[in-house]
Amino acid sequence: MEATMRSGQSRRAFVATGVTAGSAALAGCISGTEPGSESGGDSYTVSMAPMGEVEFDGVPERAFVTFTQYADMAVALGHGDAVQTLFAPEMSGTTMTKFYDRLEGVEFDWEGLENPLEGGVTKEQLYGAESDVHFLDPSYVLTTQDDWDDDDVEEIADAVAPWIGSYHSGVHSEPADVYADSYEYYTLxxxxETVAAVFQERDRYEALAxxxxETRTRIESALPPEDDRPTVARVTLGDGVFYAYHLNTPGFWQAETRPLGAHDALADVEWEGDWxxxxxxxxxxxxxxxxLHLWGITPNYAIENVRDRLESHAAGRELTxxxxxxxxASGxxxxxxxxxLFQLEMTAKQLYPEQFGEWPGYESGDSYPTIPDDEQLFDRQRVAAIVTDGA
Known part of the structure; x- marks a missing residue:
């Protein structure tokens, strides 16, 4: 599998590893030390656009984390203790825990973590954190923070720690101008795989991949014919409006809906920006x-209240x-x-209960619901063993 270059450029050539994820071979993205091997304190490099090749003196022990995917990756690789910060920790941490409750021995201590984006990203903040890696796309910083330029980005990379991240891969949005010719889009x-290279955890990555x-293949092979698939709107209810997201467009924000191939009810509705x-x-x-009410399993939205609001609205109650x-409630x-993995299972059951078993429903505040062993779409014990033991 290859990352997609923007502006019609040639795709980056990777060395195939033979590990599959989805329908294509996943790619290696490390040079120097082999991912997953013991580094023994030796330096190694990790390659990722738009940062290029970045060097690490050893496996990071302190990670500046922004969005939840990087915290979940750290936990999956056995390095959850390295996480120093987390976007909206009360929301993100409790939501992650809802899933981890179904994996024996998998835990994440999110309480006490600061939201690194709450007051904006500053150089003083990053100097003070003294992290070994910044899981944040420098293009995100340049496109959202008024007082940053590419010299500031390079200063932090040289004086504190490397940047690793690809925010615009979420929906294949436009990066900062300085990266216009070098930006690449990556799947989740x-x-x-890149984060695994940073933590030198190739074995855990390959096992989870x-x-x-297997999970995606199992789901895709059992999908009903296209004519029998439902129309779906993926939205979040706001004050008089719906914040809308597409189902099947490129980007890792659609990683739990695109493989299911449902009909996007809003496919013909266009907008600028990420949503x-x-x-x-x-x-x-x-x-x-x-x-599918995005964020519906987070503590920020009680799905029961969402339903009540729609039912009490003159137009809302007319919706099929x-x-x-x-x-x-969606993820x-x-x-x-x-x-x-959990959100794929959840959404498959919600959209195709005849093929994948009934979704038991979700009530606000609860953990991910218990699914009978014979109706689970992936093996919880296997995943837990990989995370806790590397097996």
Whole structure:
């Protein structure tokens, strides 16, 4: 599998590892020390656009983490203790824990972590954190922070620690101008491979990638014919509007919906930016069979309240999904590998219960629901063993 270059440039050539994820071979993205091997304190390099090759003196013990996918990746690789910071920790941490509750021995201590984006990213903040790696796309910093330029980015990389991240891979959005010719887009599992290279955890990565490959293959092979698939809107209910996301477009924000091939009820609705805003009239015109309420399993949105708000709205109650009790709690777009496995399973059951077994439902505040062993789409014990023992 290759990362996609923007601007029509040639794709970057990788050395195939033979490990599959999805339908293609996943790629190696490390030079110097072999990923997963013992480094013995020796330096090694990791390659990722737009940063290029970055050097590490040893496995990071302190990681500046922004979005949840990188914290989930660290946990999956056995390095959750390295996480120093976390975006919206009360939301992110509790949501991650909902999944980890179903994996024996897998835990993440998120309490007390500061939100690194709450007051904006500053050089003083990064100097003070003294991290060994910054899991943050420098292009995100340049496109969201007014007082940063590429010289500041290079200063932090040289004086503190490397940057590793690819924010714009979420929906294949435009990067900062300075990276216009060098930016590449990565899938979630390619990003995970790079983070595994940073932590020198090749074996754990390969083992989890194999679980993912088997899970995705199992799901894709059992999907009903396209004509029998529902129309779905993936939205978050706001104040009088729906914040909308597509189902099947490129990007790791769609990592739990794109493999399921449902019909995007909002496919013909266009917007600028990472997400759109649609009104009730647009939703009524689309009239999806199913509404997947993004962030619905987080503590920020009680799915019961969402349903009540829709049912009490003159237009909302006319929606087919509302009338048929198909307003369902969905996951987080900032998902790492463990979250992706659960969210794939959850969404497959929500959209195709005849093929994958009934979704037992979700109540706000609860952990991920218990699924009978014979109805699970991936092996919990296997995943837990990989995370806790590297097996």
């Amino acid at each position: 599992w390619e990003l995970f 194999a679980v993912y490959d 759109g805003q649609v009104d009730y009239e647009t939703m009524l015109e689309a009239d999806p069979d199913v509404i 999904a509302v009338g048929n009790d198909q307003v369902l 987080m777009r900032y998902q790492g590998p463990i979250m992706n």
